[in-house]
Each structure stands twice: as C-alpha cells, then as structure tokens.
Amino acid sequence: MLDEVSQAVLARDEVVKYLRGGYGGKNEEAALERVHSYLDELRTTQRYQMYRALQHPLYPILRKIEKIPEQTQHPINATRDHRVVYASNHKSHIDYLVEPIVLDDCGVRPPLIAAGINLFGGPLGLIHKYVTGAIPVRRNTKDPAYLITLKAYVAEMLKKHDLFLYPEGGRSYSGELKNAKTGLIHAALTAIEPNIVILPVAIAYDLVLEDHILAHQGVKKKQRPFTRELAEMVRYAVGYKSRVFVTFGAPIPVSGVDPQSRSDVLALTKLVRTRIGDIYKVLPTAVFASAMRPSITRKDLESRIDRTLEVLAARGANLGVTSGRQAIDEAAEPLETRGIIVHERGRFRVRDRSVLRYYGHSIDHLLETSGRTH
Numbered sequence: 001m002l003d004e005v006s007q008a009v010l011a012r013d014e015v016v017k018y019l020r021g022g023y024g025g026k027n028e029e030a031a032l033e034r035v036h037s038y039l040d041e042l043r044t045t046q047r048y049q050m051y052r053a054l055q056h057p058l059y060p061i062l063r064k065i066e067k068i069p070e071q072t073q074h075p076i077n078a079t080r081d082h083r084v085v086y087a088s089n090h091k092s093h094i095d096y097l098v099e100p101i102v103l104d105d106c107g108v109r110p111p112l113i114a115a116g117i118n119l120f121g122g123p124l125g126l127i128h129k130y131v132t133g134a135i136p137v138r139r140n141t142k143d144p145a146y147l148i149t150l151k152a153y154v155a156e157m158l159k160k161h162d163l164f165l166y167p168e169g170g171r172s173y174s175g176e177l178k179n180a181k182t183g184l185i186h187a188a189l190t191a192i193e194p195n196i197v198i199l200p201v202a203i204a205y206d207l208v209l210e211d212h213i214l215a216h217q218g219v220k221k222k223q224r225p226f227t228r229e230l231a232e233m234v235r236y237a238v239g240y241k242s243r244v245f246v247t248f249g250a251p252i253p254v255s256g257v258d259p260q261s262r263s264d265v266l267a268l269t270k271l272v273r274t275r276i277g278d279i280y281k282v283l284p285t286a287v288f289a290s291a292m293r294p295s296i297t298r299k300d301l302e303s304r305i306d307r308t309l310e311v312l313a314a315r316g317a318n319l320g321v322t323s324g325r326q327a328i329d330e331a332a333e334p335l336e337t338r339g340i341i342v343h344e345r346g347r348f349r350v351r352d353r354s355v356l357r358y359y360g361h362s363i364d365h366l367l368e369t370s371g372r373t374h
Contacts, residue, residue: 003043005043005153005156005157006036006039006043008156009035009039009149009152009153009156010035012152012155012156014148014151014152014190015035015148015149015152018031018035018144018145018148019031019032019035031145034145034146034149035145035148035149038145038146038149038150039149039153041117041136042135042136042149042150042153043129044112044128044129044130044133044134044135044136045129045130045131045133046110046112046131046132046133046161047130047131047133060237061094061209061237061240062094062097062098064237064240064241064242065094065098065205065241065242065243065244066242066243066244067098067101067102067105067244067246068243068244068245068246069102069105069106069245069246069247069248070245070246070247070248070279070281070318071247071248071249071279072102072106072248074199074248074249074250074251075103075106075108075199075248076106076107076108078197078199078251079108079109079162081195082195082196082197082251083158083159083162083191083193083195083196083197084111084162084163084196084197084198084199084251085158085162085163085164085165085185085188085196085197085198085199086099086111086162086163086164086165086198086199086201087165087166087167087180087185087198087199087200087201087272087276088164088165088166088200088201088202088203088276089166089168089172089177089178089201089202089203089276089277089280090166090168090169090170090171090172090203091171091172091203091204091205091208092171092205092208092209092210093119093171093209093210094205094209094244095166095203096113096115096119096132096134098203098244098246099164099201099203099246100113100132100164102246109162110132110133110164111133111161111162111163111164112133112134112135112157112161112162112163112164113132113133113134113135113163113164113165114134114135114137114154114163114164114165114166114184115128115134115135115136115137116136116137116139116170117136117137117138117139119134119136120134120136133161135153135154135157137150137184138150139169139170140169147183150183150187151183151184151186151187151190152187154184154187154188154191155187155188155190155191155192156191158188158191158193158196159191159192159193163184163188164201165184165185165188167180167181167184167185167269167272167273167276168180168181169181171210171214172214172362173214173215173217174215174357174358174361175214175215175357175358175359175360175361175362176361176362176364176365177273177276177277177280177362177364177365179273180269180270180272180273181269182265182266182269185198185265185268185269185272186259186265188254189254189257189259189265189268190259194255196254197251197252197253197254198251198252198254198268198272199248199249199250199251199252200248200249200250200252200272200275200276200279201246201247201248201249201276202245202246202247202249202276202277202279202280202281202318203244203245203246203247204244204245204247204280204281204282204283204286204320204362205242205243205244205245205283206242206243206244206283206284206285206331206334207240207241207242207285207334207338208242208358209237209240209242211338211340211355211358211359212339212352212355214358215352215354215355215357215358216354216355239337241334242334243283245281245283245320247279247280247281247318248279249275249276249278249279250275252268252271252272252275254268277365277366278316278317278318279318280317280318280362280363280365280366281318281320282312282317282318282319282320282321282363282366283320283321283331284320284321284326284327284328284329284330284331285331285334285335285359286359286360286362286363287305287308287309287312287321287327287331287363288301288305288327288328288331288332288335288359289331289335289340289356289357289358289359289360289362290308290359290360290363290364290367291304291305291307291308291324292341292348292350292356292360293350294349294350294353295347295348295349295350296347296348297346297347297348298328298346298347298348301324301328301348302323302324302325302327302328303324304324305323305324305327305328306323306324308367309321309322309323309324309327311367312363312366312367315366317363317366332348335356335359338355339351339352339355340352340355340356340359341356
C-alpha cells in the first residue's frame with residue numbers, strides 16, 4: 001500500500017503527464033515502475049527526538065568547530081508564519097551537521113535536508129534516511145523520470161516540512177561561490193503553499209576541513225564514495241580547529257513568482273545567490289589568502305589586506321576582520337600549521353598555492369575582479 005506522500009506524488013499533473021507518455025515515455029507500466037523505484041529511494045523520515053539525542057559519527061570532528069550564528073531572528077520569525085526553504089552556499093560535508101544544529105540551538109526545528117546521494121551508503125545513510133530526514137539527491141542526472149519524481153516529492157514534503165537545500169548543487173571545489181541551480185528552487189515553487197519564503201544562509205569557516213582535498217582536485221570529476229571521503233577528512237582532522245559562522249538573511253517572499261516562467265525562476269535563483277553572497281562572513285584567512293603574494297613582507301601584506309578591506313567595507317560586506325594587522329595575527333598561524341604558507345626570515349611565502357587560492361577565491365564575489373593572482 002502506498003503512503004500518503006507517494007499517492008500525492010503520483011496524482012500530481014506533471015507525474016501523470018509523464019506516465020501517460022508526455023515526456024517521451026513509451027510504456028506506462030515501465031514508467032510507473034521507474035517512478036516507484038525513485039520514490040522508494042527518496043522516501044525519508046525525520047525522528048526529531050532521536051535527532052537531538054544522536055551521537056553523530058562525526059562528533060569527534062564537530063566538537064573541534066566553534067559555531068557562531070548570526071541574525072537568528074530571521075529563521076525564528078519566519079518559521080512562525082511561513083513554510084521556510086533555507087538556501088545555503090556549500091563549503092563542506094560538515095555543513096549538513098552544523099547548520100541544522102545551529103537552528104536547533106536557537107529553538108527552530110531542523111528542516112529536511114536535500115543531500116547528495118553519496119552520503120547515503122552504510123550506517124550513516126540509515127541515520128540520514130531514518131533520523132535526520134535527509135532526501136538523497138542524484139545530482140547532474142538527466143533522467144526525466146527522476147527529475148519529475150524528485151520535484152514532485154520535494155513539493156509534497158514541503159506541505160508538512162521546512163526544507164534545507166544547497167542551490168550550488170555540491171561543495172565548491174575552487175572556493176568560489178558557485179552559480180546556483182534552479183531545480184530544487186523550482187520544485188519548492190510548485191508546492192502550492194501560499195506562505196513559502198526562501199531564507200538565504202551563508203556558511204563560512206576559518207578553515208574548511210576538506211580544504212586540501214577540494215583544492216587539489218580543483219573540479220569535481222566524479223562522485224566518490226563517502227566512506228573514502230570520510231577517511232580523508234579524518235586524516236585532515238588531526239590538529240584541526242576552526243570557527244564556523246552561520247549567517248541568516250532576511251526571508252525572500254516568492255508569492256509573485258510564476259513557477260511556470262523560466263525567467264521568473266531564474267531571476268529568483270540569481271537573487272537567492274546574490275543574497276547568500278552579500279551575507280557571507282569575510283574571515284581573516286580569506287582576506288589573508290586574497291592579498292597574499294608568492295613572497296611578501298608582513299608590512300606589505302598588511303597594506304594589501306587593508307586596501308582589500310576598504311573595498312569590502314565600501315560594499316557593505318559582512319566583515320569578521322577590520323585590519324591587516326588583525327588578519328595576519330589571526331590567520332597566519334593556522335594557515336602555517338595547515339601547511340599552506342610558511343613564515344621565515346621576516347617574509348610570508350606560499351607553500352601550497354592551490355589551497356591558498358581556494359581560500360582567496362571565497363570572497364571573489366565581493367570584489368571587483370575575480371582574477372587568479374597567486
């Protein structure tokens with residue numbers, strides 16, 4: 001027997017059209033079988049009390065991160081009267097843990113999360129599927145059966161749950177704020193919920209746990225098993241310690257957006273990406289990396305950082321550092337410990353250019369140019 005959500009998904013116009021061959025399907029029975037298989041894969045449950053008590057497998061890493069929330073009045077107020085779709089940039093696998101925990105800490109029930117399907121293998125996958133309420137997403141697939149089923153499922157789940165999604169589609173391998181994708185935002189718009197708002201969220205780390213892994217790969221070439229990525233993360237967790245800022249923006253109403261209009265959906269998606277970029281916390285490691293040269297004295301580096309900060313301040317950036325001196329005092333040691341720079345004979349030198357670029361690019365969207373200078 002089908003559950004209530006599955007029945008609702010199968011009754012949606014776009015799914016009925018697909019089953020009847022409207023999207024190139026030739027066999028209604030085969031099409032129905034595909035939709036059912038994807039529904040089984042997508043089906044998720046959030047057990048909130050277990051969620052709160054859960055000792056997550058990544059807790060030994062998570063405890064090394066100081067969580068600093070900003071502007072929490074936005075989710076607190078928005079969830080009182082609206083169905084909320086949280087849209088965040090994506091830096092690390094730790095995001096999936098930190099952001100819901102921050103919401104929970106300020107009294108907001110964690111939403112369902114749209115997460116990459118690679119996170120759903122083994123025991124961790126069972127936790128995501130039956131406790132945290134994560135929806136496995138096959139990114140970059142072009143199978144119409146899957147895309148239609150995914151959008152329909154998300155739209156139906158939004159009738160009862162808030163949703164957390166990452167419009168970039170995956171972590172940034174370059175460090176930059178990537179362009180946002182329209183898929184899940186479009187799905188949210190089709191939920192037939194009159195009170196939906198999109199709440200932008202920006203997450204920023206002093207040090208990203210996977211920085212070396214992401215920066216050296218440069219671009220995502222293929223999906224790797226999460227167990228392998230987890231092993232690499234544990235390796236780089238030795239001596240790791242960082243702050244993470246989770247900044248919430250003002251909610252964006254979507255009542256005037258036509259989900260059937262590609263231009264409306266695209267304009268909304270671009271607006272969401274812009275708002276995320278505007279509230280992104282500018283941290284010492286980012287401005288240090290952005291201003292760094294292959295070899296530079298402290299005095300010259302301070303001056304370069306001060307000029308960068310002047311530009312950022314003029315643009316109303318969310319600054320977590322106010323001077324070149326402060327940036328160097330707070331960033332130099334952790335970057336050197338991380339093996340990214342070295343300080344010798346009164347000069348800072350680049351030791352790992354790829355990772356330094358990764359941090360520098362994180363504020364490219366706030367500066368006039370995004371030239372790669374290192």
